[in-house]
Amino acid sequence: MTEDFLVMLAKVITGAHGRWVGCSPDTKQRIYFANHTSNLDALVLWAVLPPEIRQSTRTVAARDYWTAGTLRRYLAEKVFQAILIERTRPTAHDNPIEQILNAMGESCSIIIFPEGGRNPGLDPMPFKSGLYHLAQKRPDMELVPVLIDNLNRVLPKGEILPVPLLGSVTFGPPIHLLNGESKTAFLDRARQALVKIRDL
Amino acid sequence: MNTKFDNETLWLVGGVMALLAIATVLGQLLRMHMGGEQSSKTVENLNARIKAWWLMVAIFGFAMITGGIGSVVLFGITSFLGLREFITLTPTKPGDHRTLFWVFFVITPLQYWLVAVDWYGLFAIMIPVYAFLFVPLRSVMSGDCDRFLQRTSTIQWALMVCVYCVSHAPAIFLLKIPGYEGQSGKLLFYFVLVVQLSDVLQYVWGKTLGHHKIAPHVSPSKTWEGFLGGITTATLIGAGLWWATPFTPLQSAGMSLTITLMGFAGGLVMSAIKRDRGVKDYGTIIEGHGGVMDRIDSICFAAPVFFHLTRYYFT
Numbered sequence: 001m002t003e004d005f006l007v008m009l010a011k012v013i014t015g016a017h018g019r020w021v022g023c024s025p026d027t028k029q030r031i032y033f034a035n036h037t038s039n040l041d042a043l044v045l046w047a048v049l050p051p052e053i054r055q056s057t058r059t060v061a062a063r064d065y066w067t068a069g070t071l072r073r074y075l076a077e078k079v080f081q082a083i084l085i086e087r088t089r090p091t092a093h094d095n096p097i098e099q100i101l102n103a104m105g106e107s108c109s110i111i112i113f114p115e116g117g118r119n120p121g122l123d124p125m126p127f128k129s130g131l132y133h134l135a136q137k138r139p140d141m142e143l144v145p146v147l148i149d150n151l152n153r154v155l156p157k158g159e160i161l162p163v164p165l166l167g168s169v170t171f172g173p174p175i176h177l178l179n180g181e182s183k184t185a186f187l188d189r190a191r192q193a194l195v196k197i198r199d200l
Numbered sequence: 201m202n203t204k205f206d207n208e209t210l211w212l213v214g215g216v217m218a219l220l221a222i223a224t225v226l227g228q229l230l231r232m233h234m235g236g237e238q239s240s241k242t243v244e245n246l247n248a249r250i251k252a253w254w255l256m257v258a259i260f261g262f263a264m265i266t267g268g269i270g271s272v273v274l275f276g277i278t279s280f281l282g283l284r285e286f287i288t289l290t291p292t293k294p295g296d297h298r299t300l301f302w303v304f305f306v307i308t309p310l311q312y313w314l315v316a317v318d319w320y321g322l323f324a325i326m327i328p329v330y331a332f333l334f335v336p337l338r339s340v341m342s343g344d345c346d347r348f349l350q351r352t353s354t355i356q357w358a359l360m361v362c363v364y365c366v367s368h369a370p371a372i373f374l375l376k377i378p379g380y381e382g383q384s385g386k387l388l389f390y391f392v393l394v395v396q397l398s399d400v401l402q403y404v405w406g407k408t409l410g411h412h413k414i415a416p417h418v419s420p421s422k423t424w425e426g427f428l429g430g431i432t433t434a435t436l437i438g439a440g441l442w443w444a445t446p447f448t449p450l451q452s453a454g455m456s457l458t459i460t461l462m463g464f465a466g467g468l469v470m471s472a473i474k475r476d477r478g479v480k481d482y483g484t485i486i487e488g489h490g491g492v493m494d495r496i497d498s499i500c501f502a503a504p505v506f507f508h509l510t511r512y513y514f515t
Contacts, residue, residue: 015288017484150288152294153288153294153297156294156297159297161301163301163304164284164304165287165288165300166285166288
């Protein structure tokens with residue numbers, strides 16, 4: 001109920017629809033990694049997924065942000081089934097990668113924002129290493145780059161009231177970690193895969 | 201703002217529905233008889249357009265039944281959606297965010313409220329004068345001067361074309377034409393019908409006979425054959441609908457000619473903006489037609505001129 005309402009609201013406000021240009025919608029386990037420019041990103045990406053995929057897709061989100069306030073906590077836990085991770089000080093016994101892998105199990109897909117924070121600029125910032133570690137641990141999974149466009153104009157950083165411009169969410173061709181590829185090379189390639197969606 | 205639902209209205213609505221019914225049958229026949237890849241794509245697009253037409257006629261018909269206020273709300277929503285597509289293509293900056301909020305949620309509804317309460321004096325100057333002064337003022341308060349003139353003028357342009365110009369269509373209800381009281385709904389129907397028929401007929405003539413491109417750099421699909429054929433036939437049909445208007449047949453022909461020429465101009469200008477921004481359509485909301493702005497570009501230019509001609513000569 002809440003889910004249907006939120007999906008509808010997100011689509012009406014942002015006019016966003018998913019454009020699958022590099023791959024087709026599929027329920028197999030995937031890691032969707034996207035650029036992060038607005039607080040609406042997670043909601044809209046999740047909303048444009050077809051319902052059966054949405055059911056089994058969880059968003060990796062910052063615990064400090066999503067547990068501040070009752071509404072955010074409710075949305076994160078009950079609606080998005082977010083995987084809340086510590087971004088301020090990860091410790092050995094609170095390893096976000098292990099936590100994400102456990103939460104995914106054998107059936108869930110995830111959405112992550114590898115820039116680690118919202119970026120007001122046009123091109124994504126360098127990626128944090130989490131994507132690399134996930135790719136290493138689960139080489140069987142497709143890594144799907146997702147370019148979110150225009151949502152920073154709908155709700156820029158620091159604003160509360162959204163303006164109803166049209167956003168778009170484009171799914172690019174999946175990538176995999178290559179044999180013997182270094183962390184830096186992989187993260188750079190992943191970032192390029194995201195940027196290149198603009199030209200598709 | 202009351203309207204009578206008289207026999208003439210029934211004829212207009214019935215005529216359009218009959219026309220659409222014929223188009224639907226022809227479209228399906230074409231689909232069954234055409235096997236080729238290239239032609240089937242055109243036919244698919246044609247059928248999608250016809251289907252969307254049914255929906256648009258249903259919505260417009262509903263607005264007509266609810267009288268003036270329904271039309272004001274309908275065109276208000278249309279302006280809002282068109283403005284949204286237009287601003288999306290316009291490079292504004294975060295410093296314009298609050299301005300845009302005002303533009304969408306205060307200025308646009310206000311303009312239509314002025315139509316609804318019949319306040320012509322402010323309706324005519326609110327956007328050209330007061331929004332014109334307000335938009336740069338609100339943006340300058342953000343302190344961002346980068347491309348300031350470009351940003352503020354595109355926002356003002358968007359307001360003028362998507363809101364101010366379009367609002368002149370429902371403003372037809374404001375006209376007090378002697379001997380035509382309470383019948384403005386028919387005049388609005390006449391106006392929208394002639395504009396849209398002209399678009400459709402230009403498309404049909406252009407697809408069937410078109411060879412000589414009229415503006416190859418701006419809109420490759422527009423041809424001289426489509427232009428002349430479409431304008432002529434739409435003007436003749438418009439003249440033939442004089443009985444639903446306060447005009448004589450000759451006056452009605454003149455009005456229709458003006459409407460179709462302005463509509464063509466609107467399509468051309470809005471195409472140039474699309475080329476400039478590197479897109480084919482303004483949006484994807486109406487299957488086969490593109491966005492709202494793709495459908496109403498001709499109304500934007502034709503509505504104010506039709507409104508003022510009628511106001512000057514017939515009230």
